[in-house]
Amino acid sequence: MALKVRSLFSERNDRWEVKVIGEVDIDSADELKLKLVDLLMEKNRSIFINAEDMDYIDSTGLGMLIGIVKRLKAENNDLIIVNPKSGILKLLTITGLDKVFTVREE
Amino acid sequence: MALKVRSLFSERNDRWEVKVIGEVDIDSADELKLKLVDLLMEKNRSIFINAEDMDYIDSTGLGMLIGIVKRLKAENNDLIIVNPKSGILKLLTITGLDKVFTVREE
Amino acid sequence: MDFFSLTIPNKKEFVSSARLLATAIAGLSGFDVESIEDIRMAVGEACNNVVVHSQDSDKIDLEIELGEDNMRISVVDSGAGFERHLAEGIDPDKYEGSGLGLFIIDAVMDDVEIHCGDENGTTITMTKKR
Amino acid sequence: MDFFSLTIPNKKEFVSSARLLATAIAGLSGFDVESIEDIRMAVGEACNNVVVHSQDSDKIDLEIELGEDNMRISVVDSGAGFERHLAEGIDPDKYEGSGLGLFIIDAVMDDVEIHCGDENGTTITMTKKR
Numbered sequence: 001m002a003l004k005v006r007s008l009f010s011e012r013n014d015r016w017e018v019k020v021i022g023e024v025d026i027d028s029a030d031e032l033k034l035k036l037v038d039l040l041m042e043k044n045r046s047i048f049i050n051a052e053d054m055d056y057i058d059s060t061g062l063g064m065l066i067g068i069v070k071r072l073k074a075e076n077n078d079l080i081i082v083n084p085k086s087g088i089l090k091l092l093t094i095t096g097l098d099k100v101f102t103v104r105e106e
Numbered sequence: 107m108a109l110k111v112r113s114l115f116s117e118r119n120d121r122w123e124v125k126v127i128g129e130v131d132i133d134s135a136d137e138l139k140l141k142l143v144d145l146l147m148e149k150n151r152s153i154f155i156n157a158e159d160m161d162y163i164d165s166t167g168l169g170m171l172i173g174i175v176k177r178l179k180a181e182n183n184d185l186i187i188v189n190p191k192s193g194i195l196k197l198l199t200i201t202g203l204d205k206v207f208t209v210r211e212e
Numbered sequence: 213m214d215f216f217s218l219t220i221p222n223k224k225e226f227v228s229s230a231r232l233l234a235t236a237i238a239g240l241s242g243f244d245v246e247s248i249e250d251i252r253m254a255v256g257e258a259c260n261n262v263v264v265h266s267q268d269s270d271k272i273d274l275e276i277e278l279g280e281d282n283m284r285i286s287v288v289d290s291g292a293g294f295e296r297h298l299a300e301g302i303d304p305d306k307y308e309g310s311g312l313g314l315f316i317i318d319a320v321m322d323d324v325e326i327h328c329g330d331e332n333g334t335t336i337t338m339t340k341k342r
Numbered sequence: 343m344d345f346f347s348l349t350i351p352n353k354k355e356f357v358s359s360a361r362l363l364a365t366a367i368a369g370l371s372g373f374d375v376e377s378i379e380d381i382r383m384a385v386g387e388a389c390n391n392v393v394v395h396s397q398d399s400d401k402i403d404l405e406i407e408l409g410e411d412n413m414r415i416s417v418v419d420s421g422a423g424f425e426r427h428l429a430e431g432i433d434p435d436k437y438e439g440s441g442l443g444l445f446i447i448d449a450v451m452d453d454v455e456i457h458c459g460d461e462n463g464t465t466i467t468m469t470k471k472r
């Protein structure tokens with residue numbers, strides 16, 4: 001309820017484009033994980049996350065994304081997090097995860 | 107903080123047009139009252155409240171508006187509440203205040 | 213059955229936090245939007261009454277029981293208490309700003325009980341069915 | 343000094359209500375947006391730890407003291423407790439999903455104390471200055 005995920009495969013960019021809306025927390029991280037894993041099962045490509053409407057992510061969510069990154073890197077693919085809100089950007093910086101994921105503004 | 111009020115006098119409609127954003131409750135009703143009373147001191151005309159972004163009003167807020175209506179009616183002016191959210195519309199109906207204020211959708 | 217409780221200072225600036233918690237819990241437990249709005253109003257009015265009529269009480273307690281079929285919310289204070297004159301609605305033309313709170317609570321909740329002890333303040337217990 | 347307390351069931355689906363209450367109180371008392379975000383993260387991580395590591399505890403208690411210059415938040419459980427190995431940050435390449443919570447709390451709050459009694463569970467007290 002607190003989390004919505006919309007995804008589509010972009011042929012032009014040859015990657016999954018995923019919009020994450022709401023809160024990725026201890027209650028919802030599994031839901032997002034299942035969706036991302038499903039996408040990678042369908043097509044193992046980079047994942048681009050539009051984070052402009054992601055309100056919150058906790059260590060559970062970050063831990064889950066680290067697991068996804070490992071899968072992606074094994075195939076030389078990336079996890080790209082675009083336009084995170086300032087609190088989430090701060091969290092990514094504090095934890096050093098801005099070097100593990102590709103984080104950028106667009 | 108929880109309440110924002112924007113007002114302007116519409117020459118065309120010869121009335122005050124007030125947008126109320128947020129919550130009118132026991133903590134903020136006085137603030138709205140002061141603003142409305144100020145407007146009426148400046149020019150005693152009908153007040154049109156755009157309620158589309160008013161999230162909540164409690165009995166304190168309603169009581170305050172009833173006081174404003176009395177002032178308005180004394181000069182044959184009206185309080186018009188436009189586009190209230192469904193919860194507020196229900197409250198106005200339950201209390202019978204939809205007959206005291208002019209309530210409508212636009 | 214899940215239990216929640218919240219204690220806040222008896223001050224008007226904090227009543228919104230009680231409304232917010234009650235609506236968040238109602239939302240998390242799957243109440244529909246209209247019921248959540250009803251709960252927001254009822255909790256707001258019950259807390260307002262503590263602020264206005266029970267200033268002896270330092271704090272406002274909110275107790276929530278979440279059952280399969282309903283949410284039961286009690287708002288508890290340790291103020292002077294009162295004798296309830298049945299809420300009969302208001303006549304807006306004669307309205308002087310009193311009596312609307314309990315009337316709204318009765319209208320939007322499925323069951324409302326008020327207990328006033330002699331020196332024990334007031335407990336209003338309001339139930340919303342799913 | 344204003345006091346607040348919240349008790350919720352020790353279940354992951356209700357942790358968001360604790361975050362929401364803490365951020366609402368921080369907002370009402372005039373903390374800036376960045377501090378509110380910090381408080382949200384810290385409360386979230388502390389509650390997550392109760393859900394994950396203190397399942398013996400039925401409930402999670404949040405106690406908030408709002409002072410002139412700071413907000414002090416304690417998250418209390420009655421679980422098994424633990425011996426804290428100082429949080430030293432994580433090496434993301436070797437990260438196996440553990441140790442991030444306390445590290446984040448330390449990073450975003452001004453002062454953090456953890457008390458574990460023998461059978462008294464864990465209390466983590468986190469202070470944010472204005």
Ligand SMILES: Nc1ncnc2c1ncn2[C@@H]1O[C@H](COP(=O)(O)OP(=O)(O)O)[C@@H](O)[C@H]1O
Pocket residue numbers: 165257261262264265266289291292293294296299309310311312313314315334
């Ligand atoms: N918590 C309370 N403590 C003491 N008296 C109360 C409390 N709640 C309600 N009352 C009494 O009940 C009356 C009706 O309350 P209400 O319907 O909310 O209207 P209002 O607050 O506008 O008077 C109040 O005027 C007050 O005398």
Ligand SMILES: Nc1ncnc2c1ncn2[C@@H]1O[C@H](COP(=O)(O)OP(=O)(O)O)[C@@H](O)[C@H]1O
Pocket residue numbers: 059387391392394395396419421422423424426429439440441442443444445464
């Ligand atoms: N409330 C708690 N009850 C019991 N143990 C806890 C509690 N909070 C933290 N811990 C212990 O501290 C360790 C570090 O916690 P944390 O930094 O949040 O990382 P993680 O939860 O990912 O292990 C946990 O693995 C756990 O052993």
